[in-house]
Amino acid sequence: MSKRGALRALRALERLAAGLPDGAELYRLRPDGRVLRADRTGGRELGPQDPDSGLLRFIDDRQWAHYFIGDAATSPERPSNATYKLGLVAPHSAFTPHAHGGEHLVLALGPASCGLYDARRRRVVEVRLAPGTLVRIPELMPHSFGNRGGDRLAILAANTGYGIDHEDYAITAEAAERRGEPELAAALREVTAARHPGTVTFRERVAHRLRLAAAALEEGGR
Template identity: 65%
Template sequence: MSRRPHDGISDAMPDGAWGTLPEGVELYHLRPDGGIELADREGARELGPEREFLRFIDDGQFAHYLVGDAATSPERPSNATVKLGVVGPRSAFTPHAHGGEHFVLSLGHAACGLHDADRDRVTEVPLTPGMLIRIPEMMPHSFANRGTDPLTILAANTGYGIDHEDYAITAGEAERRATGDTPTTGQVAVATATDYRALAAALRDIEHLQQDRGIATTTVRERLAKRLRRVAAALEVRR
């Protein structure tokens, strides 16, 4: 449901933006608390899982497409998919690999576990608000929210939507493919170029590390910075 100005949602938009948007233009406000607001010429609303979001790899994680859709694939291309994602507090995606390269912009405190094939080990890259990470195609990884609030991310994948078999290949799926069992629907774009046994082993390494260490926490400095960002956001709200 759209809402009119001065309802507490639209007040968070910059001065003058509400009444000046041309037809078809959308304005997104990605709040420091993990909420997402959408305004257009007709009104404003907070996006939520019950309407505008799709399941994002795991239960409790959500995505809202900006470019492409869940059915994007090499056979049904839109060149790339771009979507807003919401990662639940203190949670992580099941380790997986994408058939295409992957870009993630974190708007909170996150971590990305990556399998380094050259060194044969798992490395964890901490991310702070405003950091964008590029992950090559078929690199095993898992993205985690280190904070206690929902985490908003902006994710772009080349060539694949969530419904495609090669969007997110988990360890279980890689093990199944290693036995020669391929999906019964669609085409597997990376089937002939991937050692699925090695992929499954790398994904299991990330899983084991997650189980042993758990999800990293935010530091005292990061928690202080988060409070200061909320203060800054509050000062920018139109009163």
């Protein structure tokens, strides 16, 4: 998105937010992975380029999280029942394979992928996710989520019980070994061996351009 397009999109969101009650916010999750936030006082782009955005490191370098519900310290001892957050995933990248201590749901807002370990068949299942696809991952299932596209990917993720500072939030193969869980460690290494975010097809590239054009028309008409 050009600087002019980014400014136009932000101004459109600010106009929508101008009449909001105190404390209410609007977020615009654009198809290019950029996230805009606005309330009645003004708006800004939410991203790692803004030191005041409050983003937290999300498992790996170059990946970021912004909490809507709960926080990094959520745990069974400090519960908020669940956490719900915005994730920003770097282009052509995948998270270090891990398993969560609780159930996990991820909504992909761009071309994504997810490698899931099938314990019954003892193999990794690679799933290509189109924009708007939500994947539900059971407790302690080894997996790795990836961004197949060349733009930053916005995701919405919900976890039961744990924030990213908790030791059970993202259990890696190394952590599983230290905890004395060799079967979990072996499964995570299977996911590591298969980890690759994948690529975007020609049809997906065309569809992405159409979504960008649609977003520009919507924002320009407000």
